[in-house]
Amino acid sequence: MSESERLLFGGPLRYDTGWNQHHGAFLELSFRALITRLPALLAAGLRLARQADPRAARTVLAAEVTRGVAQAVGLLAVNSVLARLMGGGSIEDRLRGAVPALVTVAAVMLLATLLRAASTYATGRLEPKVERVATELYLERAAAVELAAIEDHAFHKLLDTAQYGASSARRMIMYGTRVANAAISLIAAAGVLTVLHPVLLPLLVTMTLPSAWSALTIARRRYASFHIWVQHARAGHLISGLLTEPAAAPEIRVHGVGPFLLRHFRAMSETAEAEQARLARLAARTGLVAAAWTGLATAATYATLGALLLAGAMALSVAGTAVIAIRTGSASLDTLVLEVNQLHEEALFVGDLEKLYAEAAERAIPVGGRPLPEDPREIRFENVTFRYPGDAARPALDDITLTLPLGRIVALVGENGSGKTTLVKLLAGLYVPEKGRILWDDVDAATMDRHRIAERIAMVAQDFKRWPFTARVNVAVGRPSAPLSEERLAAAVAEAGAEGVVADLPRGLDTLLARDFSGGHELSGGQWQRLGIARAAFRNGRILIVDEPTAALDARAELEVFDRIRALADGGQTVVLITHRLASVRHADLVHVLDQGRLVESGTPDELLATGGLYAELYALQAEQFTRPPAPAARAPEAG
Numbered sequence: 001m002s003e004s005e006r007l008l009f010g011g012p013l014r015y016d017t018g019w020n021q022h023h024g025a026f027l028e029l030s031f032r033a034l035i036t037r038l039p040a041l042l043a044a045g046l047r048l049a050r051q052a053d054p055r056a057a058r059t060v061l062a063a064e065v066t067r068g069v070a071q072a073v074g075l076l077a078v079n080s081v082l083a084r085l086m087g088g089g090s091i092e093d094r095l096r097g098a099v100p101a102l103v104t105v106a107a108v109m110l111l112a113t114l115l116r117a118a119s120t121y122a123t124g125r126l127e128p129k130v131e132r133v134a135t136e137l138y139l140e141r142a143a144a145v146e147l148a149a150i151e152d153h154a155f156h157k158l159l160d161t162a163q164y165g166a167s168s169a170r171r172m173i174m175y176g177t178r179v180a181n182a183a184i185s186l187i188a189a190a191g192v193l194t195v196l197h198p199v200l201l202p203l204l205v206t207m208t209l210p211s212a213w214s215a216l217t218i219a220r221r222r223y224a225s226f227h228i229w230v231q232h233a234r235a236g237h238l239i240s241g242l243l244t245e246p247a248a249a250p251e252i253r254v255h256g257v258g259p260f261l262l263r264h265f266r267a268m269s270e271t272a273e274a275e276q277a278r279l280a281r282l283a284a285r286t287g288l289v290a291a292a293w294t295g296l297a298t299a300a301t302y303a304t305l306g307a308l309l310l311a312g313a314m315a316l317s318v319a320g321t322a323v324i325a326i327r328t329g330s331a332s333l334d335t336l337v338l339e340v341n342q343l344h345e346e347a348l349f350v351g352d353l354e355k356l357y358a359e360a361a362e363r364a365i366p367v368g369g370r371p372l373p374e375d376p377r378e379i380r381f382e383n384v385t386f387r388y389p390g391d392a393a394r395p396a397l398d399d400i401t402l403t404l405p406l407g408r409i410v411a412l413v414g415e416n417g418s419g420k421t422t423l424v425k426l427l428a429g430l431y432v433p434e435k436g437r438i439l440w441d442d443v444d445a446a447t448m449d450r451h452r453i454a455e456r457i458a459m460v461a462q463d464f465k466r467w468p469f470t471a472r473v474n475v476a477v478g479r480p481s482a483p484l485s486e487e488r489l490a491a492a493v494a495e496a497g498a499e500g501v502v503a504d505l506p507r508g509l510d511t512l513l514a515r516d517f518s519g520g521h522e523l524s525g526g527q528w529q530r531l532g533i534a535r536a537a538f539r540n541g542r543i544l545i546v547d548e549p550t551a552a553l554d555a556r557a558e559l560e561v562f563d564r565i566r567a568l569a570d571g572g573q574t575v576v577l578i579t580h581r582l583a584s585v586r587h588a589d590l591v592h593v594l595d596q597g598r599l600v601e602s603g604t605p606d607e608l609l610a611t612g613g614l615y616a617e618l619y620a621l622q623a624e625q626f627t628r629p630p631a632p633a634a635r636a637p638e639a640g
């Protein structure tokens with residue numbers, strides 16, 4: 001079962017185990033974990049902010065800290081106004097006495113308003129930049145990892161979760177500013193309360209703890225649920241994508257796959273809805289418990305204030321100020337808890353992103369290494385073994401020793417799954433051997449600069465990418481760093497024999513090759529194949545790897561393409577050709593025959609035919625198809 005099949009049909013329970021295992025460390029969301037991990041996660045957010053726009057980051061930070069201090073000063077000034085108003089003397093004296101403090105309150109409010117405006121502007125500038133920088137890093141790192149990492153399920157899951165990290169980094173800026181602000185105003189309120197009476201501060205904390213607990217518990221459940229269900233969500237997107245995708249449209253209509261997919265979509269949505277309902281039920285219960293706890297704590301606080309008043313341990317004016325300070329303080333504490341919690345939740349997603357950055361860096365294609373021999377004579381595989389990750393029963397390549405003389409046509413032949421594509425992927429440096437060496441003359445490819453190896457190679461893979469861009473880009477993407485000159489493009493198109501394909505396009509090379517876009521056009525399989533060859537010609541690598549280049553071509557086009565491939569080799573280019581059309585192999589200088597991952601024969605086509613081995617057998621089978629009279633067809637019962 002492939003990854004997508006497993007996602008589609010494995011059922012939600014299948015996702016649980018693998019996912020939990022992989023992210024076990026991230027699901028430890030205790031209060032202690034919050035306290036210990038938050039600073040590091042915050043630092044990650046700050047780093048991104050500094051990288052995105054250091055000036056805006058500094059402005060936000062300075063504005064928020066100053067705003068917090070201004071709020072604290074404001075609270076103290078309000079306190080002083082109250083003390084004046086409730087103090088002794090005539091009403092006029094008390095009012096006059098309160099004027100300086102009132103002026104301070106007004107000035108502080110004005111300053112806070114200005115600072116808020118500065119912070120809003122800087123935050124607005126910073127947020128999209130942070131998201132962009134985080135996304136760019138994500139994409140850059142993901143594009144630089146080894147092919148084996150991209151094909152690894154565990155790494156893919158990490159890619160899935162980490163994609164939410166960039167928008168979380170953006171929101172972290174917002175929550176971060178709110179947290180800084182709330183924390184400073186809380187410190188002011190707590191300071192005032194402690195001055196008024198030492199017992200008031202613990203009471204304030206007791207009042208706020210329940211909401212802290214409930215917010216944290218709910219967020220923890222949400223995050224854990226997200227991690228368990230993220231693949232389920234991906235599968236849902238996959239199904240809805242399949243239902244609307246043009247490539248699947250014919251089968252959906254002819255085979256009636258639509259209702260089948262819809263049924264799966266509904267079943268998956270229903271399980272996801274059940275999970276949402278479970279979370280909502282738990283959140284409601286947690287909220288009720290927290291509210292009861294807060295109610296009790298509030299009653300206890302006001303009872304304590306009453307008791308202090310009755311016992312004569314506190315003046316009425318002080319109690320009045322205390323009530324204001326408690327209300328302001330608990331509001332700040334509530335905000336702080338809520339925002340810290342939001343910040344923490346976002347920070348966890350940024351943590352996933354950080355984890356991806358680290359893992360992608362570890363699995364990146366190494367940069368640097370020895371230079372390649374300038375003009376090597378041959379590439380030699382020496383006892384090369386390669387196994388795909390997972391539980392493959394046998395290696396895809398098993399102890400292969402062979403030579404690829406450069407400047408020649410070398411054909412790789414063998415039945416399906418014999419390892420031909422894998423071999424050329426190792427040659428191109430897309431995978432590294434598990435055992436053995438690949439030598440360019442006498443330099444081990446493992447020690448060479450992998451990017452330089454890629455420089456020398458042009459590849460028309462079996463499943464080469466049909467980029468949803470114009471025909472021009474589809475050719476020029478063969479070497480994006482090369483100048484896009486008309487001459488070079490025309491030469492590549494001519495080399496691939498694709499002039500006819502381009503001439504038939506409504507806007508020539510400027511035709512968009514994506515039918516699902518307005519003005520888009522679709523090519524036939526064979527026409528695409530010619531463009532793919534033109535792309536490799538535009539790349540102009542010294543070693544051309546062609547994997548089944550003529551699979552979609554008609555007989556005339558096939559002959560023409562092989563003639564062109566031969567011409568390339570005559571011009572000194574090395575051609576490594578994989579094909580099942582053995583008649584086309586007769587022009588190869590050397591043929592290697594693979595069987596179940598092992599090299600079974602090597603030689604010129606004539607030598608191999610004379611030996612009478614696997615090559616000769618496959619050749620005879622193909623030749624026979626043209627000479628054998630057709631067998632009488634058995635009547636098959638008609639399907640209902």
Ligand SMILES: Nc1ncnc2c1ncn2[C@@H]1O[C@H](COP(=O)(O)OP(=O)(O)OP(=O)(O)O)[C@@H](O)[C@H]1O
Pocket residue numbers: 151388389396414415416417418419420421422423462
């Ligand atoms: N990306 C992959 N991950 C895991 N296994 C793979 C992968 N690609 C190929 N294989 C396995 O490796 C073996 C060799 O495959 P490979 O594609 O190299 O064969 P091939 O000779 O090119 O076949 P074909 O003629 O069908 O193109 C097969 O058993 C295949 O299932």
